[in-house]
Amino acid sequence: MSSQQNAECCEPTLIEALSPESAAELARSFKVLGDPVRLRVLSLIAARKGGEVCVCDITDAFDLTGPTISYHLRQLREAGLVDCQRRGTWVYYWIIPAKLGLLSQFLDPADAVVTSEA
Amino acid sequence: MSSQQNAECCEPTLIEALSPESAAELARSFKVLGDPVRLRVLSLIAARKGGEVCVCDITDAFDLTGPTISYHLRQLREAGLVDCQRRGTWVYYWIIPAKLGLLSQFLDPADAVVTSEA
DNA sequence: ACCTTGTCTAGATGACTCTCTAAGCAGCTT
C-alpha cells in the first residue's frame, strides 16, 4: 500500500520524450483502465457517497461471477488505482485519486505545464 | 477525420455512474493507450516542434519493423488519438488533443466538476 | 464444533494482441 512513486524527479507528460521505462509503467496503468468492466467498477466506487464500496455491491452490479470481479479488482489494486480493507465479513474498496490524477496530467499536461509553442 | 463526438449531452466522468456503452467506448481508448510502444509514439509526436512527424522518423526510433509501427499507428488512428496525411512520398502524423483532453478529464473530473464531498 | 455467507486462489479454455515475414500499393527519379 501507499507506494506512489511521486518522489521522482518529475512526472512524465506526453509532450516530453518518454523513456521506455516510463512508457512501460504508464502503459501498465492504462491497460488496466482499458477494460469496460474495470472502468465501471472504478466509476461505481468513485460515485459512491462514502467513497467505499463492498465487493458484494460490485458483484451485484454485473452479470459476472464473483471470481471474475475479484480478478478485475486485483488488476485495479495491483495498478495502484484502488486499495481495500477487510472489515469483518466484508471487504471494502476505495479509489486512490492521486494515481488517477497522475495519469490525467500525463494526458493533458496543459493543466500543469505551459506547452512548448513553436 | 474530425469525428470527435463532443456534441453529446455531456461527457462522462468517473464520479458519475458510467453506462456500459460509455464504459465500452472509453475502454477502447484506454486500451489503445495501454501499450508502451504506442505511448512512446504519441509522446514522440507530441514532443515534436511542428506537431507533425513522418512515419519514417517514428520507425527509426524503435527496434521494431515497419509493419509493426504501422499496426500501432493504425490503432492510434482508429481510436481517434491521431490523424495523418500523405504528402508526396511521406505520411505525416499528428495528435488530436481534444480526444486526449476528454480522457484526461474523465480521470480527473476535479478540474471541471466540483466533486461530491460526503 | 459446525454450517453459512463473503471473498479469494487455482487451473482451464477461448479470444484477442503484438510481432514477424511476405506481398502489395503510391509516388518519386532517372
Add this chain to the structure above:
DNA sequence: AAGCTGCTTAGAGAGTCATCTAGACAAGGT
C-alpha cells in the same frame, strides 16, 4: 517504363487476457 523508397495490408504464430468452475480461506451465527 522500370526501379527505388516509404508505407500499408495479409496472414501466421507466440503470448497474454477475461471468463468460467471448483475449491480454499475467513469470519460470524447457531
